[in-house]
Amino acid sequence: SLSEKFRKILKDVRGLGAISEANVQEALKEVRLALLEADVNFTVVKDFIAIVKEKAMGKEVLESLSPGQQFTKIVHDELTALLGGENSGLELSGKPAVIMLVGLQGSGKTTTTAKLAYHLKSKGRNPYIVPADLFRLAAVLQLKKLASEIKVDCFDSEGMNNPPEICREAVRIAALKGYDILLVDTAGRLHIDGTLMEELKTLKEILKPSEILFVADSMTGQDAVNTARGFNEAIGVTGVVLTKFDGDARGGAALSMRLTTGRPIKFIGTGEKLDCLEVFHPSRLAGRILD
Amino acid sequence: SAVTGASREEFLEKLEESLITSDVGIKASTEIVDSLRTKLVGWGNGEKFREYLRDAIYDILKEVEKPLEVDKSPFVIMVLGVNGVGKTTTIGKLASRYSAEGRSVMLAAGDTFRAAAIEQLEGWGKRAGCPVVRQEQGGDPGAVVFDAMKAARARGADVVILDTAGRLHTKVNLIEELKKVNRVASRELPGAPHEKLLVLDASTGQNAINQARIFNEAVGVTGIALTKLDGTARGGIIIPIARELKIPIRFVGVGEGIDDLREFNARDFVEALV
Ligand SMILES: Nc1nc2c(ncn2[C@@H]2O[C@H](COP(=O)(O)OP(=O)(O)OP(=O)(O)O)[C@@H](O)[C@H]2O)c(=O)[nH]1
Ligand SMILES: Nc1nc2c(ncn2[C@@H]2O[C@H](COP(=O)(O)OP(=O)(O)OP(=O)(O)O)[C@@H](O)[C@H]2O)c(=O)[nH]1
Ligand SMILES: [Mg+2]
Numbered sequence: 135s136l137s138e139k140f141r142k143i144l145k146d147v148r149g150l151g152a153i154s155e156a157n158v159q160e161a162l163k164e165v166r167l168a169l170l171e172a173d174v175n176f177t178v179v180k181d182f183i184a185i186v187k188e189k190a191m192g193k194e195v196l197e198s199l200s201p202g203q204q205f206t207k208i209v210h211d212e213l214t215a216l217l218g219g220e221n222s223g224l225e226l227s228g229k230p231a232v233i234m235l236v237g238l239q240g241s242g243k244t245t246t247t248a249k250l251a252y253h254l255k256s257k258g259r260n261p262y263i264v265p266a267d268l269f270r271l272a273a274v275l276q277l278k279k280l281a282s283e284i285k286v287d288c289f290d291s292e293g294m295n296n297p298p299e300i301c302r303e304a305v306r307i308a309a310l311k312g313y314d315i316l317l318v319d320t321a322g323r324l325h326i327d328g329t330l331m332e333e334l335k336t337l338k339e340i341l342k343p344s345e346i347l348f349v350a351d352s353m354t355g356q357d358a359v360n361t362a363r364g365f366n367e368a369i370g371v372t373g374v375v376l377t378k379f380d381g382d383a384r385g386g387a388a389l390s391m392r393l394t395t396g397r398p399i400k401f402i403g404t405g406e407k408l409d410c411l412e413v414f415h416p417s418r419l420a421g422r423i424l425d
Numbered sequence: 426s427a428v429t430g431a432s433r434e435e436f437l438e439k440l441e442e443s444l445i446t447s448d449v450g451i452k453a454s455t456e457i458v459d460s461l462r463t464k465l466v467g468w469g470n471g472e473k474f475r476e477y478l479r480d481a482i483y484d485i486l487k488e489v490e491k492p493l494e495v496d497k498s499p500f501v502i503m504v505l506g507v508n509g510v511g512k513t514t515t516i517g518k519l520a521s522r523y524s525a526e527g528r529s530v531m532l533a534a535g536d537t538f539r540a541a542a543i544e545q546l547e548g549w550g551k552r553a554g555c556p557v558v559r560q561e562q563g564g565d566p567g568a569v570v571f572d573a574m575k576a577a578r579a580r581g582a583d584v585v586i587l588d589t590a591g592r593l594h595t596k597v598n599l600i601e602e603l604k605k606v607n608r609v610a611s612r613e614l615p616g617a618p619h620e621k622l623l624v625l626d627a628s629t630g631q632n633a634i635n636q637a638r639i640f641n642e643a644v645g646v647t648g649i650a651l652t653k654l655d656g657t658a659r660g661g662i663i664i665p666i667a668r669e670l671k672i673p674i675r676f677v678g679v680g681e682g683i684d685d686l687r688e689f690n691a692r693d694f695v696e697a698l699v
């Protein structure tokens with residue numbers, strides 16, 4: 135493990151005063167290796183190493199900690215600070231409040247839409263699920279089935295002509311029937327697909343969402359920077375949901391997404407069942423990335 | 426123009442960076458570029474370096490450029506992989522491809538877990554014009570495969586493609602279920618599944634290596650399909666997988682349409698990567 139490597143590298147530092155540059159360089163090399171193996175973006179790693187080096191250089195080794203532990207703590211704390219930060223609750227202003235779920239193909243948007251509805255219902259809200267993916271085979275049926283599993287009402291998108299029409303109609307019905315939160319599932323798409331990114335902008339204009347959640351796979355590699363940037367520049371992301379966190383992917387892509395969008399990671403998906411949605415804890419992911 | 430000492434090192438570092446950012450991984454990227462370092466003493470041209478890098482990667486990938494030979498009847502393909510990578514869509518594309526070759530294709534809806542998975546595959550069956558053997562959601566996938574093997578023999582199907590539920594390789598019980606489905610197929614039809622096709626998403630990072638290792642250990646993977654190469658991800662993860670596991674890369678997915686499937690070509694892949 136990384137902390138064990140730091141302990142070995144820095145075991146002779148104690149008693150010599152502050153950590154020296156040579157000690158730090160070797161330990162930083164290990165950090166760089168660990169972060170790249172954990173799928174943190176190449177450039178993000180560079181910037182992170184620079185920050186950690188500054189924090190570690192000249193720092194007095196505390197009497198109560200071995201230098202290896204000291205260094206581990208610096209790296210862990212810095213990573214936690216970068217991953218976390220601002221309030222990661224859901225912004226639910228609006229009558230009804232609208233949450234849009236967007237992202238690449240297969241990332242887990244449809245499942246997460248149902249999970250969020252379940253989460254909100256258990257908090258006493260009255261959510262309405264809106265399937266706005268008319269492209270993927272049986273996508274509307276998939277969300278309908280999930281909605282019925284958790285006994286949340288679902289807009290009937292069958293027979294509607296296009297996603298904008300669905301969204302307009304769903305907003306109208308929600309106001310009529312008094313649902314207080316709309317959860318809109320959109321089709322997976324590539325950030326480089328101009329036409330589909332335009333469609334997303336159109337949906338945003340119709341829905342005026344208080345949350346646009348970028349649903350991303352926690353096993354995403356270096357490309358996370360590109361996709362997060364692409365979606366953020368097109369429609370502005372308000373939060374990130376990392377799915378399939380129940381696997382063994384180290385999850386370094388999360389750091390790329392957090393730093394690229396500047397937005398908080400709000401939830402993690404921890405399984406296929408609809409109660410498998412948890413609030414994100416930065417220090418937990420930091421530990422996993424550094425493992 | 427000549428690339429001298431300092432700038433040559435810079436250039437090699439840039440090449441290494443381009444490999445890492447394509448998900449080749451730090452270990453493989455460093456090893457590949459290091460082997461170039463020793464070979465390239467004295468060569469002085471940046472573009473020449475890139476060419477040598479391409480050749481080095483091509484040498485790795487040409488070993489796994491082995492198209493799938495459908496040489497038995499019925500030829501059974503079991504499609505597996507983690508959640509959301511494109512298994513069901515890839516099956517639709519394969520069904521269309523093999524039907525166009527004049528073969529009779531049959532699909533088996535082996536994902537009995539996920540909502541609307543059966544209906545999604547039935548949709549692809551309609552598009553490709555081939556029958557889908559199915560039971561009910563919540564049922565035993567082994568029972569579906571059993572039915573499919575019997576139906577294939579009875580109807581004289583040329584190709585049978587088994588869809589399975591997405592499953593994380595870390596879920597021991599789901600890996601056991603996959604092994605069971607594999608056993609059912611081989612009991613009903615000796616030699617089946619003739620191809621165990623692992624589907625990997627090109628945007629996946631280093632975790633793809635774990636996926637390949639564990640699925641291979643569980644059922645023996647005989648081919649890989651790399652999907653979503655139409656995005657900006659380069660899919661470099663197949664390089665460490667090729668080096669370590671030597672599993673043939675059969676297909677690449679380049680879109681969501683029924684024709685968006687190509688046979689893997691090592692030279693094309695390398696040209697797009699570096
Ligand atoms: N293990 C696990 N599987 C998940 C999680 N979230 C989603 N999945 C699975 O991932 C697969 C894809 O999920 P979907 O909800 O269909 O993904 P999507 O983003 O809507 O896909 P498209 O609409 O095609 O873009 C399904 O098999 C889900 O069950 C998670 O947190 N953990
Ligand atoms: N852009 C692009 N999208 C693809 C490709 N292959 C599949 N997809 C999309 O990826 C999403 C998931 O595809 P599925 O076929 O449902 O994936 P799966 O592996 O069967 O998913 P589960 O059964 O839930 O595990 C769908 O939106 C597909 O259209 C590809 O090559 N390129
Ligand atoms: Mg979906």
Ligand SMILES: [Mg+2]
Nearest residue numbers: 512513536542
């Ligand atoms: Mg599927």
